[in-house]
Amino acid sequence: MDEFVTVEHAGNEAMAELIKQRLDGAGIACVIAPTNLAAVAGAGAGYAISVPAGQADDARALLGSS
DSSP: OOOEEEEEEESSHHHHHHHHHHHHHTTOOOEEEESSHHHHHTSSOOEEEEEEGGGHHHHHHHHTOO
16 A cells, blocks of 8 residues: 655645545545644644555646646
């Protein structure tokens, strides 16, 4: 199993879900994780979107990240 690496950050859960949908649609597995404890409480959260290391370049290309 590949190690997961972060390829994108989102400022809120809705944006993180949109990014996840885009990756899922391209067949790239991903997970969303809060980047701080405030996220768990729902207060001004940030989220990291991570994919298997072997798909990171494809995910970054799809999302337009470097």
